[in-house]
Every structure is written in structure tokens, then in C-alpha cells.
Amino acid sequence: MRFDLRSHTGTFDIIGDVHGCLDELTALVDQLGNNSQRKLVFLGDLGDRGPASALTFRYVMDLVEASRAYYTPGNHCNKLLRYLNGRRVQLAHGLSGTVQEIDEQEKHEPGFREQLRNFISDAPPYLWLDGGRLVVAHAGIKRGMIGKIDDRIQAMCLYGDVTGERNPDGTPVRLDWAQHYNGSAAIVYGHSPVPGPHWVNETINIDQGCVFGGCLTALRWPVREIVQVSARRAYYTHQLPEFLRA
Secondary structure, three states, X not given: OOOEEOOOOOEEEEEOOOOOOHHHHHHHHHHXXXXXXXXXXXXXXXXXXXXXXXXXXXXXXXXXXXXOEEEOOOHHHHHHHHHHOOOOOXXXXXXXXXXXXXHHHHHHOOOXXXXXXXXXXXXXXXXXXXXXXXXXXXXXXXXXXXXXXXXXXXXXXXXOOEEEEEOOOOOEEEOOHHHHOOOOOEEEEOOOOXXXXXXXXXXXXXXXXXXXXXXXXXXXXXOOEEEEEEXXXXXXXXXXXXXXXX
16 A cells, blocks of 8 residues: 555654745755755645746655655645546636646646656555654544545545535635544644644644745654744735734
8 A cells, every 4th residue: 555654764854735835845955954864755735826836846756756755645736636637627726827837847848747647646645654653644634544545535635524514715614633633643734724833632734824924844753843934925815824814
């Protein structure tokens, strides 16, 4: 099973939602240091909304190809994959800009679209690492799901514990699964921006809304150290998280 990387032990630097903020990403990686013994782990949503989505994918694809990083997709990655597979999707929430950048990248790098499609398609829905002590999933995962895979688990990893209802602002109603988590494995996730990374029942959300003007966050494992860089500016001002509203 592609998600079962328990034999991959050691030290990891897990990076939250990048959303095309390549300058902040490279600054964060520089701050983390170039240590070949440490692996970067990307928990999805590499593109959309920010200024350099295609180049962010290229950057991470190269790292994964060089065995310097792991990657699991987020809901924005999954929507892009459906587009690349010829499915009809709405080019909303930043996807239209990503598509334009991919088309431009394809002109300079023929075959890029197909490489990107395969990269997302081949990625496991979550990563089970370090002897089972660490799980990385874009929107989280429940205790009973770890070590398994089906459509329900994949949906949880991409979208969180959604009810099918909508909030007044149009966002999905999500249940706070982390408040009820009682597993021994640490769960590192993102998806929904929060003001700061705080541990709750061995879970931690490291999406601090970089593309909205917040921070790009990394969690160093197993020491649990937080490393952050501030966004250069707010690149996407639609549906700003409440904690980043003026």
C-alpha cells in the first residue's frame, strides 16, 4: 500500500498548504536547512490562489523525484487532477490561474501537463510514517481509518469530516474531528487555515493561511519544533479567514 511508509523512519519537515506561494516556500526550505538526512513532507494544496502554482508543483516534483520529499494531495490538487483528466470542473477558487500557468509552462517544458497529472494521480491519499508514529493527511484522518483505504477515507483526507451542509459564506460545514481523536499516532494536517499551530489530542493543523497573508508553517518531526515564514503579502483576498480580516 503506497501510503504505508512506516519503514521510513527518521526526521521530517512537514510543510503546510503552499497554494502557489513559491517565494515563501523556498525561504522556508532555506530556513529549515539543506540536510540530506531530513525529508520534506508536503501535505497537499500546492497550487491555486497564489502567484506561482505551476512552478511550485515543478519545485516539489523535482524534490520528490530526487527522493528528498514526500507528497500527498489536497482537495485543490484533486480538483486539478480531475481537470487534467478531462473532467468538467468549475475553474473557481484560483484554479483558472493555475490552469493558465500550466498551459504556459507546457510551452516551455513540453510534457509538463502529463508529468503533473501522473504526479498527483500516483500520490497516496495520506502518509503513514516513522514506525506508525506519524500520519500526514491534508484534511486529517480518524483513528480507525489509519492503515486502511476506501472512498470514504480518501474523502476524509481531502475534505475533512464534512456534513454535506453549507455555512452562510458557502464553505462546507465541517465537524471538529480532532477534538475527538484518541489515537497514539500524531496527525499533521492543514486544509482549513487557523491562527496558529497548536497540538490538540496529538493532532496539529499547520495551515496558517500563507496565501491569505498569514504564514507558511513547517513542523519539524520528531522534535515538534515550529518554523515559519511570513507571507510577503495577501495574494488571495476572497473568503479571507476571520483571523486575517482587518
